[in-house]
Amino acid sequence: MTESIAEAPVALAPLRRNRPYVLLMSGLTGQSLGVGVARFAVPLLALELTGSATAAGVVAAVGQAGALVATLPAGVVADRADRRRLVVVAAAVAAALWATVVVAGWLGSLSAWHLAVVLLGASAAAAFSDPAISGAFRAVVPTPQLPTAYATVQGRDAVAGMLGGPLGGLLYGVGHVVPVLGAVVGQAAAAVCTFFVRVPLNDDVTAARADRPLDALRAGLRYAWSTPLFRACLGLFVVVNVALGGMMIGINLELAGNGTAPVLIGVFDMVAAASMLVGAVLAPPLVRRLRLGAVTVLALGLLVAAFAAMAALQTYTAYVVLIGVGVLLVPAVNSAMAGYVAAITPAQMQGRLASVLGLSGVAAAPLAPLVGGSVLGAGGIGVVLGSLVGLLAVTVGALCLVRSLWRVGTPDTWADDALPMPG
Numbered sequence: 001m002t003e004s005i006a007e008a009p010v011a012l013a014p015l016r017r018n019r020p021y022v023l024l025m026s027g028l029t030g031q032s033l034g035v036g037v038a039r040f041a042v043p044l045l046a047l048e049l050t051g052s053a054t055a056a057g058v059v060a061a062v063g064q065a066g067a068l069v070a071t072l073p074a075g076v077v078a079d080r081a082d083r084r085r086l087v088v089v090a091a092a093v094a095a096a097l098w099a100t101v102v103v104a105g106w107l108g109s110l111s112a113w114h115l116a117v118v119l120l121g122a123s124a125a126a127a128f129s130d131p132a133i134s135g136a137f138r139a140v141v142p143t144p145q146l147p148t149a150y151a152t153v154q155g156r157d158a159v160a161g162m163l164g165g166p167l168g169g170l171l172y173g174v175g176h177v178v179p180v181l182g183a184v185v186g187q188a189a190a191a192v193c194t195f196f197v198r199v200p201l202n203d204d205v206t207a208a209r210a211d212r213p214l215d216a217l218r219a220g221l222r223y224a225w226s227t228p229l230f231r232a233c234l235g236l237f238v239v240v241n242v243a244l245g246g247m248m249i250g251i252n253l254e255l256a257g258n259g260t261a262p263v264l265i266g267v268f269d270m271v272a273a274a275s276m277l278v279g280a281v282l283a284p285p286l287v288r289r290l291r292l293g294a295v296t297v298l299a300l301g302l303l304v305a306a307f308a309a310m311a312a313l314q315t316y317t318a319y320v321v322l323i324g325v326g327v328l329l330v331p332a333v334n335s336a337m338a339g340y341v342a343a344i345t346p347a348q349m350q351g352r353l354a355s356v357l358g359l360s361g362v363a364a365a366p367l368a369p370l371v372g373g374s375v376l377g378a379g380g381i382g383v384v385l386g387s388l389v390g391l392l393a394v395t396v397g398a399l400c401l402v403r404s405l406w407r408v409g410t411p412d413t414w415a416d417d418a419l420p421m422p423g
Contacts, residue, residue, distance in 0.1 A: 034186015078351025
């Protein structure tokens, strides 16, 4: 079996001197920012092309379907294929798809269905890339450094969230398809940087390729379901994502409905992204010192308290201040959970497990706006925040009872929990 960097002596070097990791992160940072800029323009483009907010929502829903359909098969492919090549191909395909939007827009022939098909294909490509990246991180990052690596990912996404909207708005003013160039450039950067990673990102895939794809998918599902911690996370984190997403969308819609200036709504979202960035800096030392259960309950408990205060106050100032407090420790729980899962999962199962656990986010993506919007329409922002805070509080209480969560120690002990590959 090929020795991974995580097992070699040089693996203990600082991450900034870990060339494969730096290449992966550089490409993914460009990708995250570029796609963030493009996605700012997508709803505006869809509305311009359809003339209907409802039809624009259909375009967005079609785009999300790509990830939903592709997530589980993508995990199987990530464990059977060369992960470096898979990331390169997926990013290149996505870049080509986004480029067709730019060309069609410049030619004046862009249609709503063209945009929907591109969104569908780009989200499917991302679904194939994500589990491959999860496995790649495990191959190039030593176990004790996984929390820091995943915290950096959280910080990268927060920066993209902060800059994507302003840059997208600026470029949209230049030309309506100009922001889409960001996705083309970002995806190309991911493909090029990953291409120059010259270490293996897989262990031996011979055994994985010996199984039929459907059998491999069943094995991944059985593996996730047979592990108590993973089984609990599958259900509970869907609820967390739906509740948090529903509250965020409910507040944005409430502010828009009250005539709040778009720039002020943008400030609310930027404060959330800025807090996540600060949280990404705080995450590594926090995760090094606290057990996984303590990090999870502390982060989600702070979230419950902040949104409960929002429900009581219901003012713009309260929303802006408290969102910064509420999401501060979310990067810590995300990086701790992702790092632990990567540390204990066999290399041959990394892709499938990443895709199975990723369903908690993929499934929440279409549910959160549905929940937030429908509850807001039925009862107002007080009902949205009150009901979803209650749901989140119950979920945190349930997590307190998950014994497998509280058994997990600090990162220096994670390697001791490594699970064997199923026979």
